[in-house]
Amino acid sequence: MPKLYWEDFTTGQVAEYGPQEVSAEDIKAFAAEFDPQPMHLDEEAARATMVGGLCASGWHTCAIMMRIAADGFILESSSMGATGCEEVKWLAPVRPGDRLRVRVEVLDTRPSASRPGMGFVNARFDVLNAEDVRVMTLTTHLIFGRRPTAPAAEAGGPRARAAGA
Amino acid sequence: MPKLYWEDFTTGQVAEYGPQEVSAEDIKAFAAEFDPQPMHLDEEAARATMVGGLCASGWHTCAIMMRIAADGFILESSSMGATGCEEVKWLAPVRPGDRLRVRVEVLDTRPSASRPGMGFVNARFDVLNAEDVRVMTLTTHLIFGRRPTAPAAEAGGPRARAAGA
Numbered sequence: 001m002p003k004l005y006w007e008d009f010t011t012g013q014v015a016e017y018g019p020q021e022v023s024a025e026d027i028k029a030f031a032a033e034f035d036p037q038p039m040h041l042d043e044e045a046a047r048a049t050m051v052g053g054l055c056a057s058g059w060h061t062c063a064i065m066m067r068i069a070a071d072g073f074i075l076e077s078s079s080m081g082a083t084g085c086e087e088v089k090w091l092a093p094v095r096p097g098d099r100l101r102v103r104v105e106v107l108d109t110r111p112s113a114s115r116p117g118m119g120f121v122n123a124r125f126d127v128l129n130a131e132d133v134r135v136m137t138l139t140t141h142l143i144f145g146r147r148p149t150a151p152a153a154e155a156g157g158p159r160a161r162a163a164g165a
Numbered sequence: 166m167p168k169l170y171w172e173d174f175t176t177g178q179v180a181e182y183g184p185q186e187v188s189a190e191d192i193k194a195f196a197a198e199f200d201p202q203p204m205h206l207d208e209e210a211a212r213a214t215m216v217g218g219l220c221a222s223g224w225h226t227c228a229i230m231m232r233i234a235a236d237g238f239i240l241e242s243s244s245m246g247a248t249g250c251e252e253v254k255w256l257a258p259v260r261p262g263d264r265l266r267v268r269v270e271v272l273d274t275r276p277s278a279s280r281p282g283m284g285f286v287n288a289r290f291d292v293l294n295a296e297d298v299r300v301m302t303l304t305t306h307l308i309f310g311r312r313p314t315a316p317a318a319e320a321g322g323p324r325a326r327a328a329g330a
Contacts, residue, residue, distance in 0.1 A: 030228075034232045034235075035232065037244060050245045057231070059228045063199040063225075066222065070199075085250070088249045089249040090246075090249055
């Protein structure tokens with residue numbers, strides 16, 4: 001049974017998860033599979049690029065962020081996925097040896113109008129390194145199941161109200 | 166030497182790259198490392214979720230999109246990376262066996278005001294499956310190097326103009 005439901009997320013909540021360390025091998029393995037540009041694949045070639053040395057693909061940083069969030073709270077929640085993201089910004093390079101944390105701030109929440117068992121949570125995810133530099137930020141639209149109501153309450157109010165929303 | 170420079174991208178250009186096939190093993194391997202939610206990790210558990218069966222993590226779809234774009238044009242370009250994305254929408258599940266293509270439309274381009282050797286390209290990336298269903302869309306802000314000018318021309322116009330931009 002999930003520990004966290006939609007009702008457990010409230011506007012203004014801030015929590016932090018991680019850290020997770022990123023190695024040069026992690027960076028190069030992700031790049032070899034998904035983003036084989038020189039700055040992500042090879043130290044020597046990366047030195048000649050604008051970022052001046054090996055750094056993680058922005059999509060790798062997204063994937064690491066997801067893993068930190070999964071371990072931090074998603075896997076113990078009623079998560080039903082996400083519809084998308086806005087304002088994805090790769091602000092600073094993620095380097096070998098970086099220890100990344102994810103700070104999550106709940107921006108707003110609303111119940112689904114069409115599905116009474118479901119609700120939405122909009123949240124900002126900031127990815128920070130050990131020096132507290134924000135290396136990435138995005139906002140995302142998460143979906144969570146709502147906390148099941150007790151049978152007596154369910155027969156009466158909430159579900160009937162939600163159906164009219 | 167790159168074949169494509171910033172100058173080769175013009176507003177309204179549309180191109181399509183891929184396909185790349187996604188296997189159940191790919192989906193589960195990415196999920197095990199980065200997004201171990203039941204709908205991405207295990208067929209049996211996925212059937213009980215809202216999406217009704219195994220589907221790729223949205224971040225996996227982003228990573229596959231990146232690889233298709235890399236093989237399609239990024240690796241033969243003067244790409245210097247990207248600053249971020251907007252309007253990332255996961256529109257439909259990516260299933261085992263899907264063959265994904267990426268359609269790229271150039272939305273607008275502008276030279277860098279501060280760095281004469283660099284320019285920006287805003288583009289929409291749509292990820293399509295074999296049935297032409299758009300499974301993901303996003304817009305992204307790409308950075309490319311500008312085509313080197315011939316020594317004679319460089320002494321005269323373009324660089325001097327760019328410095329005043």
